[in-house]
Amino acid sequence: MSSDSPKHALLTQFAAVAKALGHAHRLELLEFVAQGEPSVDALAQRAGLTVANTSQHLLLLRRAGLLASRQDGKRVRYRLADDSVLNLLAELRRVAERNVAEVQQIVNGYFKQQDALEPVSRRELLERMEHGLVTVLDVRPEDEYRAGHVPGALNITLSELDSRLTELNRDHEIVAYCRGAYCVLSFEAVAALRTRGLNARRLEEGFPEWRVAGLPVETA
Structure with a gap:
């Protein structure tokens, strides 16, 4: 497969989503975000991380299409991009349960x-x-x-x-x-x-x- 083929370009984007999921803190942040529409400060406190570190993780997840955000006054609030993200996390869990x-x-x-x-x-x-x-x-x-x-x-x-x-x-x-x-x-x-x-x-x-x-x- 050529590195400049459309298929390779697609797989590269799929890999970016997989890479975004490849950290325990980011998986936990997705679980927290799935509960509602929390702010960065609230997520940092809940995850036991600094606000700066939390923001970096959230930015990577948003760039991968897993999160959406909105401005709420001086705060930024995050939500899952859509319900398919939750389904993806459930499938990830089931694969790991069966095979790891x-x-x-x-x-x-x-x-x-x-x-x-x-x-x-x-x-x-x-x-x-x-x-x-x-x-x-x-x-x-x-x-x-x-x-x-x-x-x-x-x-x-x-x-x-x-x-x-x-x-x-x-x-x-x-x-x-x-x-x-x-x-x-x-x-x-x-x-x-x-x-x-x-x-x-x-x-x-x-x-x-x-x-x-x-x-x-x-x-x-």
């Missing part, structure tokens, strides 16, 4: 030890919600919850669990969700709730996947 031994070791060594029970599917949760058989718990930070959440979900972060346990119906199964399939917050919340005698399980994925599936969403 190190990923399987991490999942089995940490995540499944934290919660060996099968998570609740979106369809199952929707059916339980319709019959009033479940309490849905959103354990993300308040700003992410306000940007969009599963209808009727309570927003209780990990640090608030003990002080707000009385808000949870002990006769209901509690289904907790977070930012995505491997968001540690939901694993830790479910473990904490079980040690306090509540019947708790995780949603199979996170809020962004729920939204992209076309399921009902509320904003606050």
Whole structure:
């Protein structure tokens, strides 16, 4: 294949997208951005990075067509370019889960030890919600919850669990969700709730996947 052929030019652009995904910080930033439309400052704080470093990562992701941005006063806010970005991240995760031994070791060594029970599917949760058989718990930070959440979900972060346990119906199964399939917050919340005698399980994925599936969403 000639280096100046149209196919080579296309593959070069595809490679640029793949390169943009090739850093753990950038993958995590995409997960944070998928929750709403955060500012650079908020993303830097959430990721534990400097604003300058965060801006560099975001610029690379935007140039690769994975992010869009808008000016909001003195702040720049970022969002996923479209839902195909979330689908791309999901496929990346599934390929790694199936074919990378190190990923399987991490999942089995940490995540499944934290919660060996099968998570609740979106369809199952929707059916339980319709019959009033479940309490849905959103354990993300308040700003992410306000940007969009599963209808009727309570927003209780990990640090608030003990002080707000009385808000949870002990006769209901509690289904907790977070930012995505491997968001540690939901694993830790479910473990904490079980040690306090509540019947708790995780949603199979996170809020962004729920939204992209076309399921009902509320904003606050």
